[in-house]
Amino acid sequence: MPRKLFVTTALPYANAPFHIGHIMEYVQADIWVRFQRLQGHKVNFVCADDAHGAPIMLKAEAEGVTPEELVAKVAESHRRDYQRFGISFDNFYSTHSEENRELSAEIFLALQKAGFIETKTIEQFFDPVKKMFLPDRYIKGECPKCGTKDQYGDSCENCGAVYAPTDLKNPYSALTGAKPVLKKSDHFFFKLSDPRCVEFLRAWTQDGKLQPEVANKVREWLDSGLNDWDITRDAPYFGIEIPNAPEKYFYVWLDAPIGYLASLRNYLEKKGQDFAKYLADPKVEQIHFIGKDIIYFHTLFWPAMLKYSERKVPDNVYVHGFLQLSGEKMSKSRGVSVSPQRYIDIGLNPEWIRYYFAAKLNAHVEDMDFNPDDFLARINSDLVGKYVNIASRAAGFIGKRFGGVLSEEPLSAGRELKHKMRGNLAAPVPDDEQAPAILFEVRSFADAIAADYEAREFSKAIRQIMFLADRVNQYVDEQKPWEIAKEAGQDAALQWFCTLYLELFRILTIYLKPVLPKVAEEVEEFLGLKPLAWEDVGTPLKTGHKVQPYRHLVSRIDSKQIDELLEPPAEAKPEPPAKASVVAEAPEFKLEPIEPPRPPVILPVGDTISIDDFSKIDLRIARIVDAELVPDADKLLKLTLDIGIESNRTVFAGIRTVYTPKDLIGRLTVMVANLAPRKMRFGESQGMVLAAGDGNSIYLLAPDSGAMPGMRIK
Ligand SMILES: [Zn+2]
Secondary structure (H helix, E strand, O other): OOOEEEEEEOOOEOOOOOOHHHHHHHHHHHHHHHHHHHOOOEEEEEEEEEOOOHHHHHHHHHHOOOHHHHHHHHHHHHHHHHHHOOOOOOEEEEOOOHHHHHHHHHHHHHHHHOOOEEEEEEEEEEEOOOOEEOOHHHEEEEOOOOOOOOEEOOEOOOOOOEOOHHHOEEEEEOOOOOOOEEEEEEEEEEOOOOHHHHHHHHHHHOOOOOOHHHHHHHHHHHHOOOOOEEOEEEOOOOOOEOOOOOOEEEOHHHHHHHHHHHHHHHHHHHOOOOHHHHHHOOOEEEEEEEEHHHHHHHHHHHHHHHHHOOOOOOOEEEEEOOEEEOOEEOEOOOOEOOOHHHHHHOOOOHHHHHHHHHHHOOOOOOOEEEOHHHHHHHHHHHHHHHHHHHHHHHHHHHHHHHOOEOOOOOHHHHHHHHOOOOOOOOOOOOOOOOOOHHHHHHHHOHHHHHHHHHOOOHHHHHHHHHHHHHHHHHHHHHHOHHHHOOOOOOHHHHHHHHHHHHHHHHHHHHHHOOOOHHHHHHHHHHHOOOOOOHHHHHOOOOOOOEOOOOOOOOOOOOHHHHHHHHOOOOOOOOOOOOHHHHHOOOOOOOOOOOOOOOOOOOOOOOOOOOHHHHHOOOEEEEEEEEEEEOOOOOOOEEEEEEOOOOOOEEEEEOOOOOOOHHHHOOOEEEEEOOOOOEEEOOEEEOOEEOEEEOOOOEEEOOOOOOOOOOOEEO
16 A cells, blocks of 8 residues: 655745755655655655745845745745755745645634633833834843843853843844833743643654654653743734734744645645645655754644644654764855855756765764765765766667667576676576576665665665675676677677676666666666666566667766865855744754763773784775674674675674674675684684774774775785
8 A cells, every 4th residue: 555645844944045954954855755656655745935034024124125025036046946956846835825824824723722822911122213023133232141242132152141132231123223122012822831732742752753862852841841832923024914913923933834734735736636635634644854953843833733723743753963064064154065056056966965965864863964075985986986887887788789789588597698608697596587696686685775765764775775786896897798798609698798787777776766866767768668666676677678879877076076166155144143043932952962982991002013913914804795693692793794705704793782784784894804713602703803892882893985895904
């Protein structure tokens, strides 16, 4: 049964073009969505511009346009850019829409009826010149703690103190410079502190669906008590008017998440489908992808609002960390940033950055580093050097020698052909009608790779795919088609081998299709196939099928292009206070920094040895081709290592407390290849893998990208 998925990304604020962090989030969600579609599931993937709030109103005013005009202009750039990065939103709408106005009003009235809305009189700073209440970020003054001038109304940049705007000394309006006055106003509050809400949220956030680090953070918030939430802003405000409350508007953070529903409704109704009926279907899974800064809104306010207005609550919220640049926090004002517009404008391929993000993303709330050297290496040596390389090695022969026609011999004929051909074609294969071992191996990864995509462990999926690409290249190297090509009477063999390489390439293309949609499309065109789905892994290319002339798929990155990308923009303007300023009501989400564990005791350096002593130790790069648990040995894993010359060295390693077999298969590590074999209760250990640390913290060594099994370490 196909799943029914309603998936969103966070809504971008409509006051500026995308920054690269937006693109990372969209790519993460898009890969997951495309993977689901490849599995045959039905997805509605929507987004919208978050169009309301004081910052937009004030920015429009400063530019001499209406807020609607400002928002429309930004929306245009947003639409252009998400398409340029291959993001497959079904609908990209706006919170400034009739659907959103209706839904926000309905939800508010339902909450009011259920007793979750309370009116309180509050006192706020009011700008007597501008005739408006001032958001915290538009009030400045002297820090009440250290006296530093020109500090914002919520916190001091000098001493870090956090305070209320009314605590500032000599406050003034950042808009007009006027001295603000305190003024009363009646505001609606959503009663998040209501025991019913708290009880529901405890259950909803602690039932194991959220990522553990997110659930822990939310538990801290729940334990320290939830505050009621001020959902009102006074006119003038660019937003949605509250029903039956003239001059009162919904705070932008109330109607922004409702924008998910508004965008979905707009989309379904355009297609002639019933929005209410769709969401009433218990099979529909509602999934939100967000950044770690807006967890509070999405795991507390949002599910509570939906629950008590009797709507479907989200099934999950998937949180990612922030993107950094070479280890530094991204900041446009400090010139530490990568502009997605510039990325495209200077001709960098969007599939490259999609691949790079995929190679680094996992299911945790970890910050990700954009490292230019790493980016270059992963594209040039992995994507192009390994994956694309397979196609270019085979396509030339198929095109020039055989007019694009694939072998008439089925791929399972490997064994009969072997007699006519050189090389060790088919190692023993457990089943599969004598298909060559390599084909069997590459196909056999389909489930494991699918499981990693499903779990958002994209970096693991990519690692496995590149492991397979390595295997295929290694296989081509062994078969040496360029030498077969020189021999008389070996045409059929050459054609068959190249057909096999293209089949292997086709399977790898399916595995990469969620990440590289454009490349996959070009491969489908080249191979003359209709769009590939995941289940096509087991449907090989037809015998005698004709392929199109090969055009190069992805080119290498030139390091000059990276220099151009990172060149600081000509005018680095300070950033205007953005949406973050209005987020101040929610406690900031701080992940406890994950300190690398320090060894408790650092041992002194050992006795000096000679170079001859060292050279007796034969250290080799080894590929972990298999890893399994050892019955009755809770510290051991049985590893099978490929060291180039031999492909089945068995080593028992005491790393089970830290690694699972799944983490290890496909990885490269370092082994002592000439250690005397040792008989153990479970079998013979034929060497040793190297790791740092002690019993509790073990870090398996790994070589830099490019090292290959069998290389000697000197
Ligand atoms: Zn201060």
